[in-house]
Amino acid sequence: MSTPLKSSFLLSYLCTLPPALLSREILMADSEALPSLAGDPVAVEALLRAVFGVVVDEAIQKGTSVSQKVCEWKEPEELKQLLDLELRSQGESQEQILERCRAVIRYSVKTGHPRFFNQLFSGLDPHALAGRIITESLNTSQYTYEIAPVFVLMEEEVLRKLRALVGWSSGDGIFCPGGSISNMYAVNLARYQRYPDCKQRGLRTLPPLALFTSKECHYSIQKGAAFLGLGTDSVRVVKADERGKMVPEDLERQIGMAEAEGAVPFLVSATSGTTVLGAFDPLEAIADVCQRHGLWLHVDAAWGGSVLLSQTHRHLLDGIQRADSVAWNPHKLLAAGLQCSALLLQDTSNLLKRCHGSQASYLFQQDKFYDVALDTGDKVVQCGRRVDCLKLWLMWKAQGDQGLERRIDQAFVLARYLVEEMKKREGFELVMEPEFVNVCFWFVPLTLRGKQESPDYHERLSK
Ligand SMILES: *Cc1c(COP(=O)(O)O)cnc(C)c1O
Numbered sequence: 205m206s207t208p209l210k211s212s213f214l215l216s217y218l219c220t221l222p223p224a225l226l227s228r229e230i231l232m233a234d235s236e237a238l239p240s241l242a243g244d245p246v247a248v249e250a251l252l253r254a255v256f257g258v259v260v261d262e263a264i265q266k267g268t269s270v271s272q273k274v275c276e277w278k279e280p281e282e283l284k285q286l287l288d289l290e291l292r293s294q295g296e297s298q299e300q301i302l303e304r305c306r307a308v309i310r311y312s313v314k315t316g317h318p319r320f321f322n323q324l325f326s327g328l329d330p331h332a333l334a335g336r337i338i339t340e341s342l343n344t345s346q347y348t349y350e351i352a353p354v355f356v357l358m359e360e361e362v363l364r365k366l367r368a369l370v371g372w373s374s375g376d377g378i379f380c381p382g383g384s385i386s387n388m389y390a391v392n393l394a395r396y397q398r399y400p401d402c403k404q405r406g407l408r409t410l411p412p413l414a415l416f417t418s419k420e421c422h423y424s425i426q427k428g429a430a431f432l433g434l435g436t437d438s439v440r441v442v443k444a445d446e447r448g449k450m451v452p453e454d455l456e457r458q459i460g461m462a463e464a465e466g467a468v469p470f471l472v473s474a475t476s477g478t479t480v481l482g483a484f485d486p487l488e489a490i491a492d493v494c495q496r497h498g499l500w501l502h503v504d505a506a507w508g509g510s511v512l513l514s515q516t517h518r519h520l521l522d523g524i525q526r527a528d529s530v531a532w533n534p535h536k537l538l539a540a541g542l543q544c545s546a547l548l549l550q551d552t553s554n555l556l557k558r559c560h561g562s563q564a565s566y567l568f569q570q571d572k573f574y575d576v577a578l579d580t581g582d583k584v585v586q587c588g589r590r591v592d593c594l595k596l597w598l599m600w601k602a603q604g605d606q607g608l609e610r611r612i613d614q615a616f617v618l619a620r621y622l623v624e625e626m627k628k629r630e631g632f633e634l635v636m637e638p639e640f641v642n643v644c645f646w647f648v649p650l651t652l653r654g655k656q657e658s659p660d661y662h663e664r665l666s667k
């Protein structure tokens with residue numbers, strides 16, 4: 205805190221603190237170092253080296269070894285006993301703490317395990333993990349350049365790269381805490397763009413609104429409508445065809461119906477890679493409808509966005525460049541690790557900041573010693589925000605576009621392989637030929653084969 209500029213910043217920051225905090229903050233500025241919480245730097249280092257060892261051995265080596273279990277499964281009551289969860293007044297020794305770390309890993313699900321086949325992500329990318337470890341260790345917040353100089357610039361570059369894959373040479377964006385939140389941002393931005401008054405005056409200034417999405421959409425659209433005060437009734441559910449794709453003619457029809465009921469259509473959320481079937485909505489046709497009616501087009505590409513990296517398969521998202529906003533989760537198909545979700549915007553009018561900013565004077569001073577346009581804090585509704593760009597950036601540096609493209613292509617090849625193997629076997633029934641990496645099928649047990657006509661067939665099959 206030596207330069208005059210910095211101390212004047214410190215002063216303005218201190219003035220905003222409650223008096224109880226002042227003495228501590230001044231101590232931080234004056235003294236050489238705060239006493240470490242654990243008291244003993246040697247012990248701190250020993251603990252962390254030991255923990256890293258446990259992580260590498262237990263979570264990474266064993267956790268990705270096919271000869272080990274995905275999870276040591278226990279029923280909740282037994283697990284509570286085993287973990288000894290209660291927090292007590294007396295602290296524990298390093299040995300005990302290390303044993304606790306091992307137990308946490310032992311009873312947790314190893315999502316990097318080759319036999320982990322759960323929701324939409326799996327595998328372990330070592331570079332992304334390295335990025336996550338560095339992120340956690342630095343414990344900084346993404347909101348201003350002064351506290352996150354590296355990550356502010358890095359986030360900008362990663363978002364620029366993702367936008368370029370969408371097909372935009374300019375625009376805006378932000379990393380959000382997950383695709384659900386990215387979707388909610390898109391809805392809020394679309395509403396604000398149409399009714400800027402709503403930021404100050406709230407919902408009472410608005411007519412009843414309508415947004416449109418298909419029956420196969422992710423449930424976060426409904427949640428978002430509730431959370432943003434639109435109400436779930438404002439979500440109009442458009443038909444999907446037998447492959448799970450939104451039917452543009454039905455979208456057109458639903459828009460007409462909503463208008464006839466006195467609602468104002470403002471947004472369509474198309475899905476690129478639906479969560480269950482892996483369907484890609486026909487974006488060109490949907491963009492035409494949006495253009496005709498002046499509606500914001502959001503593309504929920506949380507799951508399918510990463511297909512844009514594949515020259516072979518990116519045609520599935522043809523038309524995405526006509527969207528106003530795109531949600532894309534590199535934490536799913538790209539295996540960047542939870543969480544890593546980008547909201548991308550075509551907008552260049554600072555819509556994000558206008559919609560979500562509140563110009564907090566203690567954090568976002570306009571007379572800083574760098575370009576304050578770099579401060580991202582007023583783009584979001586959070587205050588502190590995790591660094592989510594490093595894990596993706598580091599993995600991308602290690603893999604290059606080509607390495608990531610190979611991974612995506614390989615996922616398609618594996619899905620195809622699975623389908624071909626199923627076709628060779630009795631008892632497997634495909635729900636449909638997949639066009640993405642979701643392979644939906646029934647396994648029909650011996651006792652039910654050839655009994656499709658019996659009245660309880662579907663109930664028994666489900667069981
Ligand atoms: C997973 C998913 C989401 C939600 O993303 P989270 O990061 O889990 O909140 C939204 N849309 C689609 C299509 C998804 O598959």
Ligand SMILES: *[C@@H]1O[C@H](CO)[C@@H](O)[C@H](O)[C@H]1NC(C)=O
Nearest residue numbers: 340341342343344345588589
């Ligand atoms: C991490 O940063 C937050 C502020 O964002 C701070 O409150 C907290 O004490 C830090 N934790 C550690 C362990 O450094």
